[in-house]
Amino acid sequence: MSTQIEREEMEFDVVIVGGGPAGLSAAIRLRQLMPEATVCLVEKGSEIGAHIVSGAVIEPRALAELFPDWQERGAPLKTPVTEEKVLFLTGKRGFSIPFIDKLMPAMANHGNYVVSLGEVCRWLGAQAEELGVEIYPGFAAAEPFIEDGRLCGIITGDMGVNREGEQGPNFAPGMILRARQTILTEGVRGSISQRVMKQFNLRQGVDPQTYGLGIKEVWEIPAEKHKPGFVQHSFGWPMDDGTYGGAWLYHFGENLVSYGFVTGLDYSNTWLSPFQEMQRLKTHPEFAKHLEGGRRLIYGARALSEGGFQSLPRLSFPGGVLAGDSAGFLNMPKIKGTHTAMKSGMLAAEAVAEALGHEGPCEATSYTRRFKSSWLFKELFEARNVRPAFALWGNRLGALYAGIDSLIFRGRAPWTLHFRHTDHEALKPADQCKPIAYPKPDGTLTFDLTSSVFLSGTNHEEDQPIHLKLRDPSKWLPVNWNIFRSPESRYCPAGVYEALEENSTMRLQINAQNCVHCKTCDIKDPTQNIDWCVPEGAGGPNYPVGM
Amino acid sequence: MKIVVPVKRVVDYNIKPRVKADNSGVDTQGVKMSMNPFDEIAVEEAVRLREKGAASEIVVVTIGVAEAQPVLRTAMAMGADRGILVQTDADLEPLAVAKLLKVIIDRENPGLVVMGKQAIDDDMNATGQILAARLNWPQGTFASSVAVEDGRITVVREADGGLETVRLALPAVVTTDLRLNEPRYATMPNIMKAKKKPLETIAADTLGVDIAPRLEVVSVVEPPVRQAGIKVSSVAELVGKLRDEAKVI
Numbered sequence: 001m002s003t004q005i006e007r008e009e010m011e012f013d014v015v016i017v018g019g020g021p022a023g024l025s026a027a028i029r030l031r032q033l034m035p036e037a038t039v040c041l042v043e044k045g046s047e048i049g050a051h052i053v054s055g056a057v058i059e060p061r062a063l064a065e066l067f068p069d070w071q072e073r074g075a076p077l078k079t080p081v082t083e084e085k086v087l088f089l090t091g092k093r094g095f096s097i098p099f100i101d102k103l104m105p106a107m108a109n110h111g112n113y114v115v116s117l118g119e120v121c122r123w124l125g126a127q128a129e130e131l132g133v134e135i136y137p138g139f140a141a142a143e144p145f146i147e148d149g150r151l152c153g154i155i156t157g158d159m160g161v162n163r164e165g166e167q168g169p170n171f172a173p174g175m176i177l178r179a180r181q182t183i184l185t186e187g188v189r190g191s192i193s194q195r196v197m198k199q200f201n202l203r204q205g206v207d208p209q210t211y212g213l214g215i216k217e218v219w220e221i222p223a224e225k226h227k228p229g230f231v232q233h234s235f236g237w238p239m240d241d242g243t244y245g246g247a248w249l250y251h252f253g254e255n256l257v258s259y260g261f262v263t264g265l266d267y268s269n270t271w272l273s274p275f276q277e278m279q280r281l282k283t284h285p286e287f288a289k290h291l292e293g294g295r296r297l298i299y300g301a302r303a304l305s306e307g308g309f310q311s312l313p314r315l316s317f318p319g320g321v322l323a324g325d326s327a328g329f330l331n332m333p334k335i336k337g338t339h340t341a342m343k344s345g346m347l348a349a350e351a352v353a354e355a356l357g358h359e360g361p362c363e364a365t366s367y368t369r370r371f372k373s374s375w376l377f378k379e380l381f382e383a384r385n386v387r388p389a390f391a392l393w394g395n396r397l398g399a400l401y402a403g404i405d406s407l408i409f410r411g412r413a414p415w416t417l418h419f420r421h422t423d424h425e426a427l428k429p430a431d432q433c434k435p436i437a438y439p440k441p442d443g444t445l446t447f448d449l450t451s452s453v454f455l456s457g458t459n460h461e462e463d464q465p466i467h468l469k470l471r472d473p474s475k476w477l478p479v480n481w482n483i484f485r486s487p488e489s490r491y492c493p494a495g496v497y498e499a500l501e502e503n504s505t506m507r508l509q510i511n512a513q514n515c516v517h518c519k520t521c522d523i524k525d526p527t528q529n530i531d532w533c534v535p536e537g538a539g540g541p542n543y544p545v546g547m
Numbered sequence: 548m549k550i551v552v553p554v555k556r557v558v559d560y561n562i563k564p565r566v567k568a569d570n571s572g573v574d575t576q577g578v579k580m581s582m583n584p585f586d587e588i589a590v591e592e593a594v595r596l597r598e599k600g601a602a603s604e605i606v607v608v609t610i611g612v613a614e615a616q617p618v619l620r621t622a623m624a625m626g627a628d629r630g631i632l633v634q635t636d637a638d639l640e641p642l643a644v645a646k647l648l649k650v651i652i653d654r655e656n657p658g659l660v661v662m663g664k665q666a667i668d669d670d671m672n673a674t675g676q677i678l679a680a681r682l683n684w685p686q687g688t689f690a691s692s693v694a695v696e697d698g699r700i701t702v703v704r705e706a707d708g709g710l711e712t713v714r715l716a717l718p719a720v721v722t723t724d725l726r727l728n729e730p731r732y733a734t735m736p737n738i739m740k741a742k743k744k745p746l747e748t749i750a751a752d753t754l755g756v757d758i759a760p761r762l763e764v765v766s767v768v769e770p771p772v773r774q775a776g777i778k779v780s781s782v783a784e785l786v787g788k789l790r791d792e793a794k795v796i
Contacts, residue, residue, distance in 0.1 A: 459561040545577025
């Protein structure tokens with residue numbers, strides 16, 4: 001972004017980046033505590049909820065703290081969990097794990113709800129606006145605004161810049177949104193959060209973050225097959241023992257089924273395609289029987305943070321705080337991140353409110369203290385050894401360890417397991433990996449990538465700079481192609497990356513317009529050569545309610 | 548001169564519309580809605596006419612549910628001065644819309660109505676024409692360029708075979724085509740200002756207009772899925788398949 005552009009400024013007490021559960025909860029909590037504070041929330045999606053992808057079974061604990069009267073207020077938590085199954089899959093069969101509520105009490109979903117998180121966020125957005133939060137969907141925070149070594153707000157993206165980077169006829173320069181405190185709740189791998197973590201050295205002394213890629217479909221099934229509140233999780237097939245991943249299937253709403261698959265992005269086989277794994281699992285009898293006779297309505301994908309406790313960065317820095325998955329509060333063994341995101345947003349808001357009470361610039365340092373004395377800390381601490389056990393010893397031994405850790409130590413084992421490497425370091429060269437033959441889509445249960453992306457409502461203003469760039473384009477051929485055979489063309493769930501043969505040499509085509517903003521390429525590129533910048537505001541997927 | 552711009556709230560153009568399971572219509576439950584893109588072009592053109600000094604006030608009107616208000620706010624963030632919501636939960640056909648608009652236009656007494664040539668949800672392409680007829684005003688449809696001069700408006704129309712230029716006496720109805728302009732972005736300060744602009748709500752049933760539907764929707768179905776293509780190895784095989792299987796030659 002050019003620095004010569006004259007930018008207008010607006011000033012707020014607090015600017016919040018990202019309208020997911022963490023950002024909206026922070027906004028609401030702030031106005032509850034300080035009805036006079038000016039709070040501005042920017043969201044890059046075209047509306048609140050447009051970029052939200054989650055399972056989602058949510059635990060209402062944080063919501064009940066935010067709004068004790070959430071039921072009277074009509075929060076869209078309409079499908080309580082009624083029946084729960086955890087399956088270990090082989091190619092043809094599924095074995096139900098008995099007494100899961102006794103073995104892994106943290107996993108039990110009694111008292112939880114199956115929701116469309118996009119719908120919950122739209123509702124939270126309406127509550128926030130009623131409390132006086134100024135919400136601006138369609139405006140992306142493009143740059144941190146740093147002055148005198150302190151985050152002083154953000155700069156929104158320029159609009160109307162053409163493909164060549166020149167100002168078009170409708171050019172509207174981005175604005176400086178100045179804030180006394182900035183709350184970063186961009187979700188996983190937020191582009192401002194990443195820069196701020198680097199600038200203020202927030203990851204020093206913590207484990208690298210590890211991620212998963214969740215790919216989801218929403219189906220409408222015949223009414224006679226629908227069992228509202230039925231919740232199923234699976235592990236095992238089609239993943240091998242060394243690859244972390246599993247599926248969910250939830251019945252909710254009016255004849256809707258949420259189906260999805262999470263692939264641990266620390267996978268090593270470069271031939272693996274998370275999209276194809278997600279598609280082929282639907283042909284397993286334990287999943288097919290739910291979906292047969294139905295039709296697919298929505299498709300989407302988003303990376304999630306799996307590192308948990310050991311991977312949490314320092315939470316506050318001069319001028320701002322990190323909350324939600326911008327920091328990485330998801331509880332992986334519980335497969336839930338909404339209540340933790342909301343709680344972290346609320347704790348962040350409480351600390352920010354306290355900091356605003358002081359004269360002059362300061363840091364909301366009480367956030368860390370508040371976190372340490374909350375149930376959120378206890379929950380993440382007790383869950384901390386499960387995901388690294390899978391990373392260290394594979395799925396079978398990892399599951400065994402998880403059982404022991406939960407049953408015998410109740411999460412309070414006197415040791416902490418660590419993540420040894422980042423996800424992109426885990427990828428192996430193509431000649432050391434076994435190619436995977438994926439079945440062709442059948443057009444009824446399984447589908448191709450193009451028709452899938454179409455169901456995400458994704459669009460980007462066509463004539464704008466490509467928002468996905470190779471930092472060093474000359475690296476692609478010798479590294480990404482010659483060594484890894486273009487893993488990006490398989491891990492991208494939106495078909496953005498294509499390796500094409502041209503004049504008997506290979507080149508990478510980047511179809512940035514398809515991007516669903518999942519951030520996987522930013523995470524998994526073997527040399528971290530892909531730079532994910534925010535595109536023009538309102539671009540990206542348009543997930544409807546139901547997602 | 549005052550300009551009235553009627554705008555419609557439709558399923559956003561990025562969304563793949565979904566037919567309801569009972570084939571009674573398109574499912575709009577929880578789907579992103581926004582201003583009909585042709586109406587955005589109409590708002591932009593009205594704002595440009597005001598910037599050129601040809602207009603003094605822009606009033607945007609929408610007819611529909613209470614949730615249609617954000618569409619008016621968007622138009623006001625682009626530059627319209629005030630908004631009117633004619634509120635009704637009924638499904639409306641172009642005739643009913645034109646009748647309701649006529650009541651508003653009789654009251655507002657504008658010198659010009661600029662509106663989208665059609666809405667992208669039902670693609671009727673009728674409301675502007677019906678409205679002009681009921682007002683007994685001249686109409687310039689499918690405009691790709693407009694200019695106001697001495698009480699007249701010159702409209703270049705995108706006709707089937709090329710461009711047609713017509714000059715109309717004001718007041719008139721102009722409907723906008725895609726190439727007329729490229730709408731501006733609503734900036735944050737303008738969105739803020741738009742929140743404070745006047746927005747009047749009028750219940751449709753107080754206007755004394757018969758809006759009962761004249762058409763009956765029999766069934767709404769999705770377009771058939773395109774069959775996958777095949778590769779042929781020779782011209783003879785291609786001709787053979789076209790004749791014997793596709794039966795097109």
